[in-house]
Amino acid sequence: MTNRFEGKVAIVTGGGSGIGAAIARRLVAEGASVMISGRTENRLAETAATLPADRTATRVADVAIRKDCDALVVATVEMFGRVDTLVNAAGMNLVGTIQDTSDEDWEACLRSDLSGVFYMSRAAVPHLIETKGSIVNIGSVSSLGGGWSHAAYNAAKGGVANLTRSAACDLGKFGVRANTVAPGLTVTGMVEAIMEDETLLDKAWDRIPLRRAGQPDEIAAAVAFLASDEAAWITGAILPVDGGQTCTDGGPEWGK
Template sequence: MTQKTAIVTGAARGIGLATTRQFLARGHRVAMIDRDAAALAEAAEGLDGVLPVVCDVSDPDAVAAMTAEAAGAFGRIDALVNNAGVADFGPIEATDFARWREVMATNLDGVFLCSQAAIPHLRETRGAIVNIASISGLRASTLRVAYGTSKAAVIHLTMQQAAELGEYGIRANCVAPGPVRTKLAMAVHSPQIIAAYHDAIPLNRYGSEDEIASVITFLCSEAASYVTGQTIASDGGFQATGVGLPALRG
């Protein structure tokens, strides 16, 4: 089997679904992974060349079975996109250990488990791993003690993967999205939050799911064949601005 394939976790919606569609447009087949069975079935409906697999990426046995199913169905794995994640925002004092572990289990353990399971297959294809972190893993913010820490760990895990897997031709990179105009974000962000983000971002807007997906699929492609161990902040310049005061901008 020569047609390239990708595994995309968190594929039922948002960036994962946009990435799936872009892979399909590039001629890949895609294993769409999500723990929300109903949303996954709806997302996969009408898409040719996909294999929807219900899987909780924090469960080692489920991840092993999912990877075996994808490899068995497609015959090869060329790319792994670790996109599945949970968002949990709250004060440090209100973040107990159970809450902390719930975030780490998906956002960090899931990336580790899926990568470990896919490595033998990626060695055969000299494939690529792209881990999805967040701007919250690059710059601290309030109410994100678990979420931000999990994403910072993903960034370092990516560098570890690049350092050790490069000898097998496997590239590992990370994408750190800034504010993205998802349905969920628009539902929970107040007009004041939206205005504040617009003011803090040099491009003066939120990103789109497709814009993030374009960076992901680029990093999985031959066009990025000498790029590994990198974190690309796809954030409209948010990371570059630091904490400059809006009132001091001319």
């Protein structure tokens, strides 16, 4: 594996498990020092235990809380001296239509999936300007085509896509890039219900040309590319990593 991130420093939110943990492992494997954050200390410790101690740090933080985001960036700079890459991977899934989504669930989903991206990006931008770094957000194919029974989640991920484009426009003059990776069905704890239900899987395969779910490492590979200098001429992009789902005639129908 190449060392595209040797001497670089990354923050990965939601890094205790799933896609976030895979991203942290990939960036460290390519030479980066990484601050991994999440809400569960035990999960963070488990991820960090598999990585080089001299290039890995963890911090418990909830991206839905602005002060946590500010403190996370400060701690990263104190630990490693700089920030080159911010990966906003933290988030939650929420099943529910407009009719049956409560005010509390709506607000919690938007805080976690959208406000957290805003808070983290705003806190990191001054440091990213110094390093001419980049932001990579984890969105969803739902941001590109909607979908059934995920009103709050789809709205939040749609917001992430447009926030990414806004950041790309506003920060380009400073040499800072912003992109989003939009995963399709990926094998993580968030989609366990789908992976264990043969009826839902049959619906999924009808809409995924490659007829399989993605792996967290495959999402991490796309993130590493967009964060690297190989993508120096790419900003404002929403990159589907979805087995071809977004080239079919509809969005995810598994909850209909």
